[in-house]
Amino acid sequence: MPELPEVENVRRGLSKLVVGKTVTAVDANWPKTLIGGLTAFRTALIGRTITGVDRRGKYLLIRFDQDLTLVSHLRMEGKYQLAASADQEPPRFMHVWFTFADGSQMRYADMRKFGRMQLVLTGTENSTVSGLSTLGPEPDDPSWTAATFYDALHRRKAPIKSVLLDQNVVAGIGNIYADETLWLSQLSPLQPAATLKRAEVVRLHDNIIQELATATELGGTTVHSFLDAGGHTGRFQEQLHVYGQEGTPCARCGTEILKTKVGERGTHFCPHCQPLRKRRLP
DNA sequence: ACTTCCCTGTCA
DNA sequence: TGACAGGGAAGT
Numbered sequence: 001m002p003e004l005p006e007v008e009n010v011r012r013g014l015s016k017l018v019v020g021k022t023v024t025a026v027d028a029n030w031p032k033t034l035i036g037g038l039t040a041f042r043t044a045l046i047g048r049t050i051t052g053v054d055r056r057g058k059y060l061l062i063r064f065d066q067d068l069t070l071v072s073h074l075r076m077e078g079k080y081q082l083a084a085s086a087d088q089e090p091p092r093f094m095h096v097w098f099t100f101a102d103g104s105q106m107r108y109a110d111m112r113k114f115g116r117m118q119l120v121l122t123g124t125e126n127s128t129v130s131g132l133s134t135l136g137p138e139p140d141d142p143s144w145t146a147a148t149f150y151d152a153l154h155r156r157k158a159p160i161k162s163v164l165l166d167q168n169v170v171a172g173i174g175n176i177y178a179d180e181t182l183w184l185s186q187l188s189p190l191q192p193a194a195t196l197k198r199a200e201v202v203r204l205h206d207n208i209i210q211e212l213a214t215a216t217e218l219g220g221t222t223v224h225s226f227l228d229a230g231g232h233t234g235r236f237q238e239q240l241h242v243y244g245q246e247g248t249p250c251a252r253c254g255t256e257i258l259k260t261k262v263g264e265r266g267t268h269f270c271p272h273c274q275p276l277r278k279r280r281l282p
Numbered sequence: 283a284c285t286t287c288c289c290t291g292t293c294a
Numbered sequence: 295t296g297a298c299a300g301g302g303a304a305g306t
Contacts, residue, residue, distance in 0.1 A: 001300070032288095058301080075301055076289085093290095112289045114301070131302065158283080167302080175300065264285080265300070 002074045004058060004139070004172025004212050006220035006234065010080060011055040014062070017082045018106055022049045023064075025099040033095050033110065035118040044068060044119050045098070056125075057135050057171030067122040071129050072108075078115030081107045136170045139212050144170060146198075146205040153193040153201060157281055160196065160204075161189035162263035172212065176221055176243045179268045181207045183242045188276040189260075189267045195279040214239075242268035 002010065023045045028038050048064040055061065062070040072078070081091055083105045090097070096108040096117065108115070120128045127133055136152075137144040149170065156163045163169055164178040173181070182189050184207040187200060196204070215221060220234035221243075241251050246259035246268055255272035 003301095073301080076299080110289095111291070112300090114289065116302095165301085266298085 001076055001174060001176065002058065002078070002220070003174035003177050005177075005215035005218075005236065007055055007058050007060060007074065007172075008216050009220045009234065010074070011053050011060055014060070014080055014082075014106075015053045018050050018062075018100075019052060020050065021100040021102065021104065021106075023047065023098055024101050026096070027099070028096045030095040030110075030113055033108070033113065033115060033117055035116055041117075041119060045070075056132060057138070057167055058174070059129075059132060059135075061125065063122060069120050069122040069125055071118045071120060071125055071132070073116050073131070074110070075112070075114035075116070077112045078108065078110045081109065083107055131167070134168045136166075136168050138171055139173075139208050146202045149205050150196070150198060150201040153196055154282060156193040158193060159190045159262050160187060160193045161265070161267055163193040164208075165263070165265065170208065173208065175265055175267075176240070177208070177211060177215065179243045180241060181211050183268075183270060183274060184211060186273050188274045189262050189269050190276050192279075192281060194281050195277070242270065244268065 026038065026041045026045055028034055031038050034041050045064065045068070048066060048068055050062060051065055052063040053060065054063065058073060060072040062072060064070065085103050086099060086105050091107060091109040093109045093111040094107050095110055095113065098106045118129055125132050152169050153163060161178055161182060164173050165175065179189070181204060185200065185204040187204060215236040218234060218236040221236040221240065242257050245257045248257055249255065250257055250270040250273060253270065253272050255270055257268055258271055259266060259268050261267060
């Protein structure tokens with residue numbers, strides 16, 4: 001469930017904690033996490049020094065010297081933690097750990113084992129990593145305008161909720177921020193994307209940019225004990241209007257928030273503020 | 283473009 | 295004990 005704001009906070013945390021460290025060992029007890037296998041990771045990474053940590057959508061890009069990039073996707077439950085020494089009690093569900101020359105360890109824990117890591121040559125990640133090659137623009141990229149968003153939405157007849165979750169349309173939105181931005185924009189999650197009016201798309205575009213920025217600055221949303229690399233919990237969950245709020249009154253109109261399924265995903269909305277508008281597909 | 287699968291803790 | 299949580303890849 002880490003989405004763009006959470007992954008960005010992990011990036012900032014890791015950036016402060018691991019840049020400059022040199023890998024002396026790589027270990028794993030769930031090798032499936034490592035695309036290409038543990039042996040390849042050891043061969044490539046031992047002796048390499050971390051030079052930076054970047055992010056693209058929900059992907060973390062851990063940069064090493066000699067043009068190596070570790071592409072890491074946390075999926076549902078992936079967490080990084082830095083331990084000052086190897087003796088420190090490992091977190092539950094630790095599956096991969098990197099030991100550094102100073103004795104510290106970068107640990108990766110993932111209860112559901114959905115997360116994946118892949119090593120690529122820096123600069124080739126966009127062509128090599130499936131998911132990155134077709135990834136849509138960053139929400140804060142000035143080239144992502146309401147006009148380009150409108151065009152993208154009008155090529156899709158699927159419900160707007162499903163289209164927001166499509167990383168090829170715009171990068172970084174997951175289930176929480178899809179529901180929240182639709183509530184803010186007073187749009188039904190079931191509204192076919194192609195039926196959105198210009199003004200509605202402008203509203204949604206503004207809210208996506210604003211909401212992701214605010215959530216990022218508040219440290220993201222903590223759901224299911226999500227922790228950033230520094231071990232802090234996010235504070236954005238105090239500002240959720242619909243996600244996980246089923247049965248409580250809508251902050252805008254008092255109507256009970258409902259939960260349903262859209263495209264096999266749990267979807268929270270206010271039936272009064274977010275009515276489905278009957279419109280013909282263009 | 284839609285469905286299924288990967289995973290396992292939590293909850294009804 | 296079975297349904298559910300869900301991002302993204304793979305399959306249809």
